[in-house]
Amino acid sequence: MITCDEFFTELGDYLEGxxxxxxxxxLELHVSQCHACYVLYDSACKTIRIVTDSGSFDLPxxxxxxxxxxxxxxxxxxxx
Amino acid sequence: xxxxxxxxxxxKFGPFVAFEKNLxxxxxxxxxxxxxxxxxxxxxxxxxxxxxxxxxxPRVQKERILLGVAxxxxxxxxxxxxxxxxxxxxxxxxxxxxxxxxxxxADLSASEVAMLDFCLxxxxxxxxxxxxxxxxxxxxxxxxxxxxEAVVTTALAIYRxxxxxxxxxxxxxxxxxxxxxPRTAIPSSGARSGGPLNGVHRGAKTKGPYVQAPYxxxxxxxxxxxxxxxxxxxxxxxxxxxxxxDLLAAEVxxxxxxxxxxxxxxxxxxxxxxxxxxxxxxxxxxxAVHCNLLRGxxxxxxxxxQIAVDHQQSELxxxxxxxxxxxxxxxxxxxxxxxxDVVKLRTLGFTEEQILECEAVTALNxxxxxxxxxxxxxxxxxxxxxxxxNKVHLSPLSDPPTTEGFVGSHSTTAIxxxxxxxxxxxxxxxxxAFEELVRRHSRLVYRTLLAILGNSEDAxxxxxxxxxxxxxxxxxxxxxxxxxxxxxxxxxxxxxxxxRNRKNEESLDECVLEGDREFRPRQVRAWGxxxxxxxxxxxxxxxxxRGIMALPAKYRIVVMLRDIEQLSTDDVARQLELSVPxxxxxxxxxxxxxxxxxxxxxxxxxxxxxx
Numbered sequence: 001m002i003t004c005d006e007f008f009t010e011l012g013d014y015l016e017g018x019x020x021x022x023x024x025x026x027l028e029l030h031v032s033q034c035h036a037c038y039v040l041y042d043s044a045c046k047t048i049r050i051v052t053d054s055g056s057f058d059l060p061x062x063x064x065x066x067x068x069x070x071x072x073x074x075x076x077x078x079x080x
Numbered sequence: 081x082x083x084x085x086x087x088x089x090x091x092k093f094g095p096f097v098a099f100e101k102n103l104x105x106x107x108x109x110x111x112x113x114x115x116x117x118x119x120x121x122x123x124x125x126x127x128x129x130x131x132x133x134x135x136x137x138p139r140v141q142k143e144r145i146l147l148g149v150a151x152x153x154x155x156x157x158x159x160x161x162x163x164x165x166x167x168x169x170x171x172x173x174x175x176x177x178x179x180x181x182x183x184x185x186a187d188l189s190a191s192e193v194a195m196l197d198f199c200l201x202x203x204x205x206x207x208x209x210x211x212x213x214x215x216x217x218x219x220x221x222x223x224x225x226x227x228x229e230a231v232v233t234t235a236l237a238i239y240r241x242x243x244x245x246x247x248x249x250x251x252x253x254x255x256x257x258x259x260x261x262p263r264t265a266i267p268s269s270g271a272r273s274g275g276p277l278n279g280v281h282r283g284a285k286t287k288g289p290y291v292q293a294p295y296x297x298x299x300x301x302x303x304x305x306x307x308x309x310x311x312x313x314x315x316x317x318x319x320x321x322x323x324x325x326d327l328l329a330a331e332v333x334x335x336x337x338x339x340x341x342x343x344x345x346x347x348x349x350x351x352x353x354x355x356x357x358x359x360x361x362x363x364x365x366x367x368a369v370h371c372n373l374l375r376g377x378x379x380x381x382x383x384x385x386q387i388a389v390d391h392q393q394s395e396l397x398x399x400x401x402x403x404x405x406x407x408x409x410x411x412x413x414x415x416x417x418x419x420x421d422v423v424k425l426r427t428l429g430f431t432e433e434q435i436l437e438c439e440a441v442t443a444l445n446x447x448x449x450x451x452x453x454x455x456x457x458x459x460x461x462x463x464x465x466x467x468x469x470n471k472v473h474l475s476p477l478s479d480p481p482t483t484e485g486f487v488g489s490h491s492t493t494a495i496x497x498x499x500x501x502x503x504x505x506x507x508x509x510x511x512x513a514f515e516e517l518v519r520r521h522s523r524l525v526y527r528t529l530l531a532i533l534g535n536s537e538d539a540x541x542x543x544x545x546x547x548x549x550x551x552x553x554x555x556x557x558x559x560x561x562x563x564x565x566x567x568x569x570x571x572x573x574x575x576x577x578x579x580r581n582r583k584n585e586e587s588l589d590e591c592v593l594e595g596d597r598e599f600r601p602r603q604v605r606a607w608g609x610x611x612x613x614x615x616x617x618x619x620x621x622x623x624x625x626r627g628i629m630a631l632p633a634k635y636r637i638v639v640m641l642r643d644i645e646q647l648s649t650d651d652v653a654r655q656l657e658l659s660v661p662x663x664x665x666x667x668x669x670x671x672x673x674x675x676x677x678x679x680x681x682x683x684x685x686x687x688x689x690x691x
Binding site for chain 2: 002003005006009011012013015016018020022023026035036038039040042043044046047048050051052054055056057059063064065067068070071072074075076079
């Protein structure tokens with residue numbers, strides 16, 4: 001079985017689903033037998049899911065529209 | 081006949097001794113590279129692992145692949161050498177003649193004929209190789225180890241043929257026997273109905289890689305450790321060959337000897353050669369890798385993209401453009417190559433060593449292109465957008481199968497077209513068109529600014545600056561990248577300027593290869609199944625926003641663009657002008673730091689058994 005260090009080296013690609021089936025199997029075997037790496041992997045997956053679904057920084061148009069309006073008005077004035 | 085001069089090496093030079101021992105002579109192809117002995121060592125390392133060692137395929141069969149490819153390319157030099165070697169292995173002159181007349185009618189086993197069919201298809205039109213071709217080899221009983229060996233042997237044949245065209249060494253033996261042979265020694269693809277050589281199988285490609293690739297660790301497998309040092313990551317090209325660590329190790333050795341030294345051509349020049357020739361060979365995988373490596377060497381991504389599309393229109397110096405002309409002709413249009421091309425480079429001031437190294441880099445590139453397409457290595461990066469657009473015009477095949485793996489390119493095209501017409505209008509002074517463009521991308525711009533600056537007030541001020549600047553400079557936008565990429569780069573520069581004016585400057589730079597220890601997790605309590613359910617949506621949002629804002633800027637921006645903006649890793653790299661490996665490192669660190677910050681809120685309140 002691979003070591004925790006080797007698991008950590010591949011973790012980024014594992015989270016991104018970018019591993020070949022063979023390497024993924026090695027990592028799956030590792031998390032099935034190593035509690036610390038299981039917790040790390042599981043909570044990192046959940047972090048990504050929660051962050052992605054959170055709608056964070058999802059600005060209502062009321063925030064950005066006035067900025068754009070100001071810029072366009074300024075450019076129009078400069079041109080005139 | 082030699083195009084380049086030679087120098088005398090001592091008779092005990094290792095590779096020469098090895099060839100003398102194995103083949104009974106030192107091929108003139110090697111002697112023609114004496115200006116740079118490390119190139120001879122690179123070729124010797126490849127030949128020794130691929131050709132001279134008994135592997136999964138019998139030695140004689142490998143020699144017939146080499147001879148078959150050489151004959152198919154009408155490479156007289158290699159044909160003479162390879163015939164001689166075959167004859168030294170006990171194959172009679174008559175059998176060699178029969179083979180060269182038509183290998184399908186030369187008393188070879190059906191499986192060997194199938195293998196030769198495959199190897200010739202690969203050498204002649206690599207982009208047309210599909211997984212069915214590999215499947216066909218398996219039906220003849222070939223295992224993955226043999227298939228990799230056949231692909232790499234074909235690649236070695238191409239490597240030698242490219243060098244023989246570029247160096248034009250004197251034949252090692254009298255071409256007596258071969259003079260009688262018909263012009264087309266190997267039957268052309270059209271002669272075989274239903275065979276695998278009948279052009280491109282459209283839509284038939286299933287996802288690669290086509291062969292098994294067991295896991296190898298960089299801690300125990302030395303070639304991987306080398307690649308981490310040279311590339312910063314393990315390209316899929318190499319990890320697809322782990323079933324044959326011997327071949328992989330020889331390839332890494334050749335890469336190190338040919339690409340790393342900077343005493344003749346610079347690494348940048350070599351990467352440009354690899355990019356331009358891969359583009360000419362329609363190899364999207366290698367184009368994407370070399371664009372990325374060039375970005376890592378500090379070349380702006382637009383410039384790399386331009387080299388892939390048409391290096392003549394790039395900002396490179398006249399002599400570097402000529403160097404690429406030379407390499408593309410040698411690597412992709414070898415039948416047009418002549419002594420005049422060598423003379424032209426000399427006239428421009430290139431030395432014998434530089435011309436020789438350019439040829440070796442080109443040969444190595446052709447080798448890699450063949451291996452990648454033969455094994456169906458999947459890309460780790462997207463090729464540049466502009467290259468994808470242009471490739472249709474460059475391609476002699478209306479639908480090269482390698483483009484099929486890139487998901488989403490069609491939708492990108494549509495958005496791009498929409499932006500393009502608005503950009504043209506804006507460049508003509510249409511403010512309403514500009515307003516439409518800006519509203520379309522305002523969130524991306526704002527989040528980038530917020531991620532760099534870390535607070536909304538500064539982000540809003542910077543946004544005004546950036547949008548005004550974009551309008552002022554729109555005339556300079558040439559459409560080489562997406563409009564959104566260009567707009568974000570202006571916003572990013574505006575934000576970085578503000579950051580510099582602050583007292584406690586937060587750097588966006590770092591060495592990507594620094595250790596990972598400090599990013600190892602400290603919170604090891606398991607999380608519940610849906611830990612966010614204990615909180616309201618608003619609370620979750622606040623937790624995440626606070627968490628992301630608490631990250632150092634260099635991680636914050638990557639997490640923001642990847643997980644909030646949901647750009648692909650490649651797009652994040654392009655937006656931030658970072659290499660993909662650098663983005664991957666920062667993304668993982670950012671995510672793990674965020675996990676650490678969220679853990680006290682989401683970890684299960686009950687302790688784990690036994691803790």
